[in-house]
Amino acid sequence: VTAPFLVADWGTTSRRAWLLGGDGEVLASVEDGRGMLSIPPGGWEPAFAELKGALGGVEPRLSLIAGMAGADRGWRDAGYLPCPAAIDDLARGLCWVEPDTVAIVPGLAVTGDGRADVMRGEETQILGAIAAGLAPPDCVACHPGTHTKWISVHGAKVARFRTVMTGELFALLKAHSILAGQLREEVTPGPDFDAGLDRGLATGEAIPDLFAIRADALSGAGRIGNGAAYASGLLIGADIRAGLTKEPDGEVYVIGRPDLAALYVRAIEGSGRRAVAVDGGTAVVAGLRRIAEIVE
């Protein structure tokens, strides 16, 4: 691939970028809080210039960006491609911000099956992981987070997927709900997380068990020590149950931040499935390198 080559995963609340040399070696990398929500209208060009500065001030020959930079309120609306979609489709669908030098990867949409869904960023990670041999061309992938994605991949194409607002719901409950007083502690692994997880995995329904966190305190039952850990376990258990119910057996590839991926791997294995963690940064770099090879 042409060097220097800038690759970036520009998300809703944060961004990560790497400057790569001709053999794919990392010359510089940066991660900061300048996600989409922090960038005012007209602020994307300066934010990109600042990003290049943070990577050493070298002018890249090519820059490829995945994630919310391509949203309707991002730098440029890169649209959504229909599924099934392979990494070649992402390459052909690039949205060029500067001809031949700066492009944003399109998102993916599914609209069949009685239910619409969209993603932006995760497609580059899972198809990149497959291109790099970190996941097989037929698998189930999970991207845990604010909006967890469960992805079915067939023949190295994203066939269908589902978004579950697990992380956002936890944040809403912690910030604004009647449970807020019981959700103040840090979420830590342990018996409360495991008890919530077992419950969520068993029932697949987190909502009917949430109020028990408050009632446990009010009634003096005292079964739940760390309410935040219990709630998180409950939501993650229900997330996994819903995400995997319709999927065939086999390993689940969990792609994301190492700490969160490790939590999901442990939880998925608790549900009786094997799971493998894949680093999200490695996956997005691999995906954008493969896209660059295709377009060059």
Next chain:
Amino acid sequence: VTAPFLVADWGTTSRRAWLLGGDGEVLASVEDGRGMLSIPPGGWEPAFAELKGALGGVEPRLSLIAGMAGADRGWRDAGYLPCPAAIDDLARGLCWVEPDTVAIVPGLAVTGDGRADVMRGEETQILGAIAAGLAPPDCVACHPGTHTKWISVHGAKVARFRTVMTGELFALLKAHSILAGQLREEVTPGPDFDAGLDRGLATGEAIPDLFAIRADALSGAGRIGNGAAYASGLLIGADIRAGLTKEPDGEVYVIGRPDLAALYVRAIEGSGRRAVAVDGGTAVVAGLRRIAEIVE
């Protein structure tokens, strides 16, 4: 019962009260927004005096109050009685604010079954409905609302119950979530509510389908017209599925505000169960009258 007799359902955000004559006839009634949350520390006596004024300024011989007036941050902590509990237990457990003249009904708690739960106010309504012949002594009752209660009654005793935060979750999503832009319309009966309801009843899992409301708009799929109605239907469908799964067959008695009770009756009948609406005000008056008869 001694007259004049004041009965009140003093809730979190509103209160209702009635002044009754010697034959139970309503001499005056009032409903306003002076719920628990609006009353500062030390403000309960003045708020009660103001309530008596709004009912005509007559000094009641007896006043019985159900609801959040008995919470730990209410007028006086009336505690929780264990289940199973009959209306006689509520009468014996009254918390007297003024000897022989003003009392608050205790709440109920369940702590067995691996899961704690509490209620405050609904116990007076369901046991009052049974005392008045509006519901049978063995039944399933549903109190829909911010915190929906599903109650199993056996032999005119509350045997067990479960709280589901259906209304609160809808309010959180509408006010604070990424779906807020799609939840601006009024919830109205119609095809979007029914589509959400069918989905929630079928899966019992509302959370994995919430994001589809946003994705439907972003992807241009355009299946969902009124996102708020769809989300409400989804949450209510999952609420009903979770509430009734473990309950024996038979009619469900839906107790509450007539508009919300009618919505739940229609939804429960859509799930294949018969349902009967009971007016919440009638039920609480009946319950407090029965308690007064017991203590006199």
